[in-house]
Amino acid sequence: xxxxxxxxxxxxxxxxxxxxxxxxxxxxxxxxxxxxxxxxxxxxxxxxxxxxxxxxxxxxxxxxxxxxxxxxxxxxxxxxxxxxxxxxxxxxxxxxxxxxxxxxxxxxxxxxxxxxxxxxxxxxxxxxxxxxxxxxxxxxxxxxxxxxxxxxxxxxxxxxxxxxxxxxxxxxxxxxxxxxxxxxxxxxxxxxxxxxxxxxxxxxxxxxxxxxxxxxxxxxxxxxxxxxxxxxxxxxxxxxxxxxxxxxxxxxxxxxxxxxxxxxxxxxxxxxxxxxxxxxxxxxxxxxxxxxxxxxxxxxxxxxxxxxxxxxxxxxxxxxxxxxxxxxxxxxxxxxxxxxxxxxxxxxxxxxxxxxxxxxxx
Numbered sequence: 001x002x003x004x005x006x007x008x009x010x011x012x013x014x015x016x017x018x019x020x021x022x023x024x025x026x027x028x029x030x031x032x033x034x035x036x037x038x039x040x041x042x043x044x045x046x047x048x049x050x051x052x053x054x055x056x057x058x059x060x061x062x063x064x065x066x067x068x069x070x071x072x073x074x075x076x077x078x079x080x081x082x083x084x085x086x087x088x089x090x091x092x093x094x095x096x097x098x099x100x101x102x103x104x105x106x107x108x109x110x111x112x113x114x115x116x117x118x119x120x121x122x123x124x125x126x127x128x129x130x131x132x133x134x135x136x137x138x139x140x141x142x143x144x145x146x147x148x149x150x151x152x153x154x155x156x157x158x159x160x161x162x163x164x165x166x167x168x169x170x171x172x173x174x175x176x177x178x179x180x181x182x183x184x185x186x187x188x189x190x191x192x193x194x195x196x197x198x199x200x201x202x203x204x205x206x207x208x209x210x211x212x213x214x215x216x217x218x219x220x221x222x223x224x225x226x227x228x229x230x231x232x233x234x235x236x237x238x239x240x241x242x243x244x245x246x247x248x249x250x251x252x253x254x255x256x257x258x259x260x261x262x263x264x265x266x267x268x269x270x271x272x273x274x275x276x277x278x279x280x281x282x283x284x285x286x287x288x289x290x291x292x293x294x295x296x297x298x299x300x301x302x303x304x305x306x307x308x309x310x311x312x313x314x315x316x317x318x319x320x321x322x323x324x325x326x327x328x329x330x331x332x333x334x335x336x337x338x339x340x341x342x343x344x345x346x347x348x349x350x351x352x353x354x355x356x357x358x359x360x361x362x
Contacts, residue, residue, distance in 0.1 A: 006055040018122045024050055026118035035059050038106050039098075045074055047095060059103060060095035127158045128193040132186045138207040139197070143177045153181055153197060166198035169231040171267055180265055182207065200230035205271070208262045209236070215250040222247075224276040227330035231269055233319075235287060235327045237276040248273050272327075280305070280334060287328035291317035294341060304335040306344075314340040 009027075013020045031048040047060045063076040065088055076096070081088045088094055100106070141153035141160065151162040151173045162181060167173070181197035182204035188194075198204060206223055215221040221240050228234040238247040251273045252259050259271055272290070277283040284305050285293040291313045297306040309317045317338050318325050329336045339347070 003055060005057075009055075012119065016119060016123055017126060018119065022122055023119065024052070026122065027115050030115050030118065031057065031059075034106065034109075035103070039100060039103075057099070057104060058097055059099045061098050062093050062095055065090050065092045065094055123157075124192040128186065128188055131155075131158070131183065131193055131195055135183050135186050136203055138180050138182055138204065138211070140178060140180050143173050143175050143179060145175060146173055153179060155195070158193060158195065160195035160197045162197050162199065166196070166200050168199045168267065168269075171199065171231065180204070180208070200228070202226040202228045202234075205234050205236065205262070205266070208265060209251060212258045212261055213251050213253070215240075215245065215247075220245055221250050222276075225331050225333075227327045229323060229327065231267070233270045233272070233323060233327060234266075235272045235274060235331045237274045237283070237287070237331055239276040248275050274331070280332070284328065284332050284334055284336065287331050288317050288324065288336075288338075291324065293317070298334075302335070303333070304337065307336055307338045308341055308344045309338060311340045311342050314338065 009020060009023060012018065013023060028048045028050055031050075032046050035046055035048065045062045047062050049058050049060065050056070051058075061073075063074060063081075065078050065081045066075045067078060067090065069075045069077055076094060078088070078090060081092075081094045084094050084096060139155060139160075141155045144152045144154040144159055146152070149164045151167065153160045153162055160181065160183070162173070166184070173179070179199075181199060182201045183195060184198045184201060184203075185196040186193055187196075205226055205228060209223060210216050213221065216223065216238075220242065221238055224237045224239055226234065226236045236251070238251055240247040240250075250258075259273065263269060263271055274283075274286045274289060277286065280298060281296040284296050284307060288307065288309075291309055294308040294310060296308075299305070307317070316324070319327075325336055325338055
């Protein structure tokens with residue numbers, strides 16, 4: 001059994017990617033249980049050792065060296081212990097071999113289930129360690145199946161769940177489709193790691209830009225903030241550490257190739273790339289792109305801004321169902337109230353009270 005035993009262990013370790021020593025320790029623990037079940041012993045004083053060179057398996061009873069034995073299962077007289085090891089002293093622990101002749105066969109039969117379980121636990125542990133390090137990162141997988149609106153993504157040696165709340169509106173998930181997803185959470189469970197992924201998280205956009213834009217990967221261009229309504233529109237503000245670097249141009253790429261690859265990955269989601277500024281007036285004006293801004297009046301105490309735009313730019317500045325203004329407000333952290341030039345002139349004259357329920361404040 002010894003030669004075959006070691007060969008089997010080596011094979012399992014190679015196939016499953018498990019540390020050999022961890023697996024051997026798990027098997028030794030399983031063999032202790034098998035010995036106690038078949039041959040009986042006081043709990044806690046049995047040790048099984050596997051020879052790492054030839055695979056020999058031996059069972060030992062561990063006993064404490066004492067002057068007078070009160071419990072034969074746990075203690076041994078000093079004179080008897082010295083027959084095993086002449087250098088032994090009082091209060092030491094001596095290992096006395098008690099390996100039964102037929103232990104190899106019985107141990108293999110009784111330990112098999114436990115060993116398989118330990119292997120599975122080790123595999124699950126390795127998978128958990130692998131993916132806990134990838135939390136808040138992008139991974140690529142294949143759509144495996146769709147059940148009760150949940151999409152299951154096949155990753156390397158495991159699967160992730162894409163719940164309905166993390167799915168992009170209007171995106172179809174067909175079996176075997178390759179998909180980039182953002183890992184939001186990795187939990188340990190009795191059945192292995194539970195990996196939750198997202199297609200709507202702003203972090204997905206951030207990681208995609210890091211992958212596509214070398215200047216961001218090198219730290220020359222910084223992503224300052226992202227506001228996103230998945231499947232529809234994203235605004236991202238960027239800044240450069242050096243004046244000679246154009247942060248927006250770096251993200252757009254030659255003829256728009258860099259940002260276009262990200263748009264394609266997000267199934268046509270529009271992306272506005274905005275230059276970040278310490279000046280809130282400049283930052284808010286840029287955030288309302290593609291609309292043009294005439295002026296911005298700030299209320300720093302309330303952290304709110306009155307933005308004046310040309311009459312023909314009002315709808316563009318607000319956006320469909322208020323989306324453009326809403327994303328700009330979230331990106332900048334300022335409450336934004338948009339008025340046309342005509343509205344602003346009337347307000348200054350005091351001849352018109354605007355109906356606040358018209359929805360032009362965000």
